[in-house]
Amino acid sequence: MMTLREILTSLGGELLTPGMNLDIECSKVFASDLMSDVLAFMEPGSVLMTGLVNSHVVRTSYLVNVKAIIIVQGKRPDMNVVDEARENKLPIISTGFSMFEACSRISQSFPEGKR
Secondary structure (H helix, E strand, O other): OEEHHHHHHHOOOEEOOOOOOOOOEEOOEEEOOOHHHHHHHOOOOOEEEEOOOOHHHHHHHHHOOOOEEEEOOOOOOOHHHHHHHHHOOOOEEEOOOOHHHHHHHHHOOOHHHHO
16 A cells, blocks of 8 residues: 555656645556546546546546546646646646556555565
């Protein structure tokens, strides 16, 4: 299990929604660019890792009770998306790592990664 603060540090990330609580514990990460998969398969309370930066990510994340969104490849959503996330108290972290590298870096801290 990791906190959002530990994830931020592990990924050399940047918090795009300042003032959010980073001491929230996270037990799972779901990596996908398909919001239909997020809706169908993601467990509530997980962290979403994606390369998408549009408002659909925030809306879908809110619907499935995501704890935070991690955006890979150094991508940055526009301010409207960041504002929408902030209104929904949904932290957004951006990392320069690829999806594969970001997943690899944090996988060992999660139960599924220790098999």
